[in-house]
Amino acid sequence: MRDVKVSLVGFGIVGHGVVDVLSRKRELLREMGLNLRLVSVTDHTGTVTSEDGVDAKKILGERTLANVATSSMKGKEAIDAIDSDLMIEVTPTNIVHGQPGLGHMEAALASGKHVVTSNKGPLVVSYGRLKKLAEENGVMLKFEATVGGTMPLISLVERTLVGNAILGVRGIFNGTCNYILTRMAEEGIPYAHALSEAQDMGIAEADPSYDVEGVDTAGKVVILANSLFDMNIKYSDVDVTGITGVTPEALALAKKRGYAIKLIGDVPALTVRPTLVPLDSPLAVAGTLNSAAIYTDLSGTITVSGLGAGSIETASAILTDITSIYRTKRIDAIF
Amino acid sequence: MRLSMDLELQDVPGQLLLAMQPLSDNKANIISVVHHRDRKTPRGMIPVRFIVEMDRSRIEAVKARLKESGISVVRAGEDRFIESVSVVLVGHVLDSDLGDTINRIDSTGFAEVMDLSLTMPGVSEHSSAYLKIRATGKAEIHKALTILRNVGEEKKLLVIEPIEMEAV
Numbered sequence: 413m414r415d416v417k418v419s420l421v422g423f424g425i426v427g428h429g430v431v432d433v434l435s436r437k438r439e440l441l442r443e444m445g446l447n448l449r450l451v452s453v454t455d456h457t458g459t460v461t462s463e464d465g466v467d468a469k470k471i472l473g474e475r476t477l478a479n480v481a482t483s484s485m486k487g488k489e490a491i492d493a494i495d496s497d498l499m500i501e502v503t504p505t506n507i508v509h510g511q512p513g514l515g516h517m518e519a520a521l522a523s524g525k526h527v528v529t530s531n532k533g534p535l536v537v538s539y540g541r542l543k544k545l546a547e548e549n550g551v552m553l554k555f556e557a558t559v560g561g562t563m564p565l566i567s568l569v570e571r572t573l574v575g576n577a578i579l580g581v582r583g584i585f586n587g588t589c590n591y592i593l594t595r596m597a598e599e600g601i602p603y604a605h606a607l608s609e610a611q612d613m614g615i616a617e618a619d620p621s622y623d624v625e626g627v628d629t630a631g632k633v634v635i636l637a638n639s640l641f642d643m644n645i646k647y648s649d650v651d652v653t654g655i656t657g658v659t660p661e662a663l664a665l666a667k668k669r670g671y672a673i674k675l676i677g678d679v680p681a682l683t684v685r686p687t688l689v690p691l692d693s694p695l696a697v698a699g700t701l702n703s704a705a706i707y708t709d710l711s712g713t714i715t716v717s718g719l720g721a722g723s724i725e726t727a728s729a730i731l732t733d734i735t736s737i738y739r740t741k742r743i744d745a746i747f
Numbered sequence: 748m749r750l751s752m753d754l755e756l757q758d759v760p761g762q763l764l765l766a767m768q769p770l771s772d773n774k775a776n777i778i779s780v781v782h783h784r785d786r787k788t789p790r791g792m793i794p795v796r797f798i799v800e801m802d803r804s805r806i807e808a809v810k811a812r813l814k815e816s817g818i819s820v821v822r823a824g825e826d827r828f829i830e831s832v833s834v835v836l837v838g839h840v841l842d843s844d845l846g847d848t849i850n851r852i853d854s855t856g857f858a859e860v861m862d863l864s865l866t867m868p869g870v871s872e873h874s875s876a877y878l879k880i881r882a883t884g885k886a887e888i889h890k891a892l893t894i895l896r897n898v899g900e901e902k903k904l905l906v907i908e909p910i911e912m913e914a915v
Contacts, residue, residue, distance in 0.1 A: 579914035582911070657873070658837065661866035666835050666877065668864075671909070673907055674910075686907050687908060687910045688833055690912075695910070
């Protein structure tokens with residue numbers, strides 16, 4: 413049995429999902445030989461610690477840790493003080509300066525902890541530096557959940573498609589935009605109406621600009637370019653156009669000729685643009701789904717689709733990353 | 748430049764080879780040959796269509812050589828628009844001089860706008876247009892799209908291009 417002490421930093425929507433999934437899958441993971449112990453949960457109000465594992469039932473009902481914290485430690489202070497093998501970083505993303513996640517990841521990697529994250533910001537801002545820090549300290553940095561949520565993409569390329577040259581990746585990487593465009597096309601309603609419907613349903617934020625202006629998709633393009641294509645690019649290298657200019661008339665004209673309009677991120681072209689996608693293409697998924705076409709030299713084009721966001725779904729991708737770290741030496745190793 | 752050539756060959760052995768020699772001598776890269784044995788002309792000739800990639804300036808030399816060999820050239824050198832692409836434009840499509848936008852494509856000689864639909868929901872609102880552009884080859888399609896992208900930037904139009912279905 414491999415005993416792994418896990419600390420969680422960030423207790424928002426995804427953080428709750430992680431606590432829930434780790435608790436639900438505890439027995440299954442033990443059967444696989446992996447004993448994950450959640451020794452601490454930290455948010456902006458404090459930290460809950462427990463050597464035997466934090467009781468999910470005690471904290472899942474709380475919106476923040478303010479009422480249940482056993483310590484006032486926050487952020488880096490908590491990361492340095494708590495003895496763990498692996499940190500899950502799920503604080504809110506900021507793709508301009510990457511904080512607070514960037515500082516959290518640097519502290520964890522520097523002290524020899526593996527890092528698993530759904531937080532795009534730090535990776536967009538300084539992927540190269542974080543990767544180097546992980547290598548120097550002999551630990552892993554895993555971030556499947558940052559692109560396409562639960563849809564397998566990075567692990568699919570790195571593991572299953574190993575040996576293939578990856579020629580490009582194009583896809584729908586933002587469920588909010590895809591939902592809005594889908595509703596506009598289905599109902600012939602203007603952008604503003606579809607947006608407010610998405611906001612009512614909790615699919616779009618009160619300030620939707622991060623999604624609808626293509627910022628989020630561009631962040632994912634940066635992560636894919638740097639991690640799968642070794643491109644060493646910045647956010648400003650991506651040519652970004654969002655969906656706010658798309659009209660229901662444009663969608664109707666496109667549909668008549670057999671096309672959907674989707675916000676497509678393209679690597680290595682480094683573009684994010686509303687794009688015509690044939691309705692019969694496997695990329696043309698509807699609603700909040702994400703999709704990605706991976707162009708390879710040996711396997712041709714492989715298309716995947718799945719839920720790009722959501723508490724439990726994102727936690728699922730995080731769990732995949734955690735198990736893959738410990739599987740490296742057990743199942744997939746070449747001896 | 749991609750060109751097409753319609754020839755008529757006599758129904759005797761060796762004619763196709765005879766027709767290909769001048770093309771080869773003038774460094775034409777043959778893209779396709781369609782040999783219509785089943786569609787003989789009233790004079791008993793066999794129509795053949797070549798599509799070749801070659802320098803346009805050599806076309807007259809090829810025609811002359813073919814005639815010397817007794818092969819009749821029905822039509823040669825007219826560009827054939829063999830690739831097409833769909834594009835959607837959003838913005839003040841009409842007010843930003845739609846005629847000029849189309850002309851920028853048509854004036855290239857290698858591409859033209861062959862289909863256009865326009866939807867205008869209101870006077871001050873953005874209109875949307877569907878355009879089908881055809882061109883003489885894939886490279887020319889990309890050139891036409893680049894022109895349209897630049898026009899879009901200049902006229903503040905959102906240019907929605909089709910996704911590339913292959914890795915570029």
